[in-house]
Amino acid sequence: MKVFVLNGPNLGRLGKREPSVYGSTTYEDLAALCVKAGVELGIEVDVRQTDSEAEMVGWLHEASDNGYPVVLNAAAWTHYSIAVRDAAAQLTAPLLEVHISNVHKREEFRRHSVLSDIATGVIVGLGVDGYPLALKWLADNAAG
Ligand code: DQA
Numbered sequence: 001m002k003v004f005v006l007n008g009p010n011l012g013r014l015g016k017r018e019p020s021v022y023g024s025t026t027y028e029d030l031a032a033l034c035v036k037a038g039v040e041l042g043i044e045v046d047v048r049q050t051d052s053e054a055e056m057v058g059w060l061h062e063a064s065d066n067g068y069p070v071v072l073n074a075a076a077w078t079h080y081s082i083a084v085r086d087a088a089a090q091l092t093a094p095l096l097e098v099h100i101s102n103v104h105k106r107e108e109f110r111r112h113s114v115l116s117d118i119a120t121g122v123i124v125g126l127g128v129d130g131y132p133l134a135l136k137w138l139a140d141n142a143a144g
Pocket residue numbers: 009010011073074075076077078098099100101102103110
């Protein structure tokens with residue numbers, strides 16, 4: 001099974017970006033963590049990050065066309081992008097929404113996600129550990 005782990009804007013700056021909120025793990029560390037989890041779980045993990053909404057929409061179309069499950073941290077797009085939602089809604093395999101921080105403990109505008117009601121499940125506030133947890137769930141529940 002192949003899984004896409006897709007990350008939205010500013011997540012390439014993990015480690016440097018507001019470490020009190022997002023921790024000191026860099027994006028490269030996060031990508032390596034996901035690939036390692038994939039090896040341990042016996043699934044192929046393709047980790048990507050973009051600051052371009054068009055690129056993210058294209059990757060979601062690619063996942064949809066290939067029937068891949070997606071672990072998605074859409075970052076700020078989570079809160080307002082109907083384009084990302086519409087692309088994610090086309091997925092036929094499970095969609096797991098992940099956020100590093102607990103968005104419900106932060107600003108009011110972060111409490112609403114345009115993705116959660118079309119996601120299979122949501123993991124928030126567990127730091128980067130949310131990603132391998134999402135991959136474990138997919139390995140157990142979305143085999144194929
Ligand atoms: C985030 C939370 C979002 O509100 C924010 O815009 C991000 C990261 C998280 O992983 O905690 O960029 O998705």
